[in-house]
Amino acid sequence: MLGAIIGDIVGSVYEFDNLRRTDFTPLFHPEADFTDDTVCTIAVAEALLDGRHPGEALLDWCTRYPGRGYGGRFAEWLRRGDLKPYRSFGNGSAMRVGPAGLLAASLEEARVLAERVTVVTHDHPEGIKGAVATAEAIWLARSGASAPDIRAHVAATHGYDMARTTDGIRPVYRFNETCQQTVPEALICALEATDFEHAIRLSISIGGDSDTVAAIAGAVAEARFGVPQGIAGEARARLPADMLALLERLYAA
Secondary structure, three states: OHHHHHHHHHHOOOOOOOOOOOOOOOOOOOOOOOOHHHHHHHHHHHHHHHOOOHHHHHHHHHHHOOOOOOOHHHHHHHHHOOOOOOOOOEOHHHHOOHHHHHHOOOHHHHHHHHHHHHOOOOOOHHHHHHHHHHHHHHHHHHOOOOHHHHHHHHHHHHOOOOOOOHHHHOOOOOOOOEOOOOHHHHHHHHHHOOOHHHHHHHHHHOOOOHHHHHHHHHHHHHHHHOOOHHHHHHHHOOOOHHHHHHHHHHHHO
């Protein structure tokens, strides 16, 4: 989950000002900060840890941290407060699902947990698919599956085109907030990478919805490689105390 938060923070300054290269420095821009991706990921973690209704957790945490770049339909869902899903297939379902892949004891449980925390808002089949594919990729990486095997599983199970490379994606990729055109690209970044930081840099370099692409890629990259201590410290320094406390609980679970 920390990997998703790191991707979100690093990508926060590039979401509407894409940077299509990997050699940017420093990794954490001085103005980088957490966005809705982090708030929602924290909410999902709390829901799974405490058996709380995911919609209630999302409403609580997102109300606690307003103005963090919530998408239009999700922002309206927060304003309504009725906890009814709205058939979304936006990439928000995948960017927040990391805790499901982290806490699951089996591939099947990763799928079940991902669906549970997704359908409260994103009950469109494509929204669910994006979340499930991400959670499964995280679980498989945690379990030691190779990058080619994870690519093959995602392609066979979910129908995403996983045969592409970041070099092939970069020239043609444009801003897109759907799962269909965010999840496979983010997973490719994570699975092509040679280490955690490389995954974050690749995900920024393809452009698009940079913080969310990097959040999804970061979650999978954490499962593959772990997070270097220095990078983890940079991210933790940008988080408030209640989020840090939740992170500690999650990794102790």
